[in-house]
Amino acid sequence: MYMNDPSHTTLLKEIAEFLNEETEIDAMLQGALTKLLQGTKFETGWVFFINERGRSELVTHVSLPPALSYNGCDHLKKGGCWCVSRYRTNKLQKASNIIECQRIEAAIAADVGDHQNITHHATVPLQSGHERFGLLNVATPNTIRFNEEELELLESVAFQIGSAIKRILLTKQAQEMALVQERNRLARDLHDSVNQLLFSVTLTARAGVELSVDSDVKELFQDVQSLTQEALTEMRALIWQLRPKGLEGGLVDAIKSYAEMLGLTLQTNVTGVIQLPSRIEEGLFRMMQEGLNNVRKHAGVTKADFYITVTATDVLCILKDDGRGFSPKNEKSLPSVGMQSIRSRVEAFQGKVEWISEIGKGTELFIRIPY
Structure with missing residues (x-):
């Protein structure tokens, strides 16, 4: 032997x-x-x-x-x-x-x-x-x-x-559990401290607008209120990304809830039965978060369409808006951080990602993940 x-x-x-x-x-x-x-x-x-x-x-x-x-x-x-x-x-x-x-x-x-x-x-x-x-x-x-x-x-x-x-x-698995716990802790800290402080500043600025007589001072308080409200929305989006809520209700509902939190109206279209591994489901949710963030920040619209098609071998997600669009050839105009994040996540699943866009004609994000 x-x-x-x-x-x-x-x-x-x-x-x-x-x-x-x-x-x-x-x-x-x-x-x-x-x-x-x-x-x-x-x-x-x-x-x-x-x-x-x-x-x-x-x-x-x-x-x-x-x-x-x-x-x-x-x-x-x-x-x-x-x-x-x-x-x-x-x-x-x-x-x-x-x-x-x-x-x-x-x-x-x-x-x-x-x-x-x-x-x-x-x-x-x-x-x-x-x-x-x-x-x-x-x-x-x-x-x-x-x-x-x-x-x-x-x-x-x-x-x-x-x-x-x-x-x-x-x-x-142990590292991922530790990471989830740390993300949850950080999300709680942001919610309990920074989020509350920003909310307080918003209320103070609103009171300043109502109490001010001087037009310049009133305008200043309005700017502060607007900026703080924007920061609040960004903070809530960050907390969502750290600790996603709603996935227990399904991927589509979670994506739609996140869009609503950003102030977007999302029309959803589903083909096939969504029974995906939890790792794939969370990965797609993270990708769509980034995609919706880009719609809110760059598209200049408040509506978008989300399509998901599930087959026996893969899942296809499409996020479409009729916003400003961009020129794919002009790399400097791309929301590069968000797009690179999406690309990295897709590649980690051996999937494929593509953006189809044109100035003034909106953007379509295609993501295909095998499972």
């Missing part, structure tokens, strides 16, 4: 030490897979993450032959596959040889590059306890089957990687 092989024992120790130090899943997978290939006869490998809906995603790969890496690993990302199918039906429990791989066969048949004699691969599920994350696949040129010793080694490495994924996810 492999445990009697000093080289394998050393390799497992090196991988374990590496995994214990990593805090990011992408870097961890890339590094662990690289070490596995360097210490064995395996020459290439790739990892699929598979979500609860059975959707597979190629998350990392090392030393792929040109046929498999062609066009952004197009053939590995599309088509059927025995290992993914067995994983989805919960029939893949341990490291196994794959008799045939439709994705590799499709890449070879397409003749898009040298497959370097990679025709078959071994696969093993990545899991921690009863929680499953995806698949680790490895291959070697001119190799149809790997022996039991190699499969057992692969299984041990997969167990280590699965445990590391679970540890990183738990750590991030």
Whole structure:
């Protein structure tokens, strides 16, 4: 057995030490897979993450032959596959040889590059306890089957990687909980202190307007009242962003409530059934917050339209206004902070974002997120 092989024992120790130090899943997978290939006869490998809906995603790969890496690993990302199918039906429990791989066969048949004699691969599920994350696949040129010793080694490495994924996810979950608690505390502090002070200034300025006889003084108090009211609206928007209320009532209602808080009238249109993971739901809410902020600050209108379409694979959100618009070619005129925030959030979900706008003809924000 492999445990009697000093080289394998050393390799497992090196991988374990590496995994214990990593805090990011992408870097961890890339590094662990690289070490596995360097210490064995395996020459290439790739990892699929598979979500609860059975959707597979190629998350990392090392030393792929040109046929498999062609066009952004197009053939590995599309088509059927025995290992993914067995994983989805919960029939893949341990490291196994794959008799045939439709994705590799499709890449070879397409003749898009040298497959370097990679025709078959071994696969093993990545899991921690009863929680499953995806698949680790490895291959070697001119190799149809790997022996039991190699499969057992692969299984041990997969167990280590699965445990590391679970540890990183738990750590991030704890960090997110701490961040939510801190945001809630900051929101309470802003509401109880700064928000109340601004409200008091507004009342004082209003009283100054009513009591002043001098027109210049009255105008000054009116300016103070207007500026303070604007600051109050900004503060309430900030508190909403720190501690969103209303998501328990659904994404659309929360977005509509936020628009009302900004003084906007939002017409909503829904296609499909909104049953999204909470992470996706909150992410979309944050993106729409930024979009509505831009409407209020830059569009010069008080009405907007919101469309959301949910399919089996993704969700499309459109925010449309008939305001001032802008020239996408003129980067200096863009509300860059808000737009960059939206772009960053969308990219974090591997989604796509686009703005369509023209001076005097309004703006449309398109966001598509897979799930």
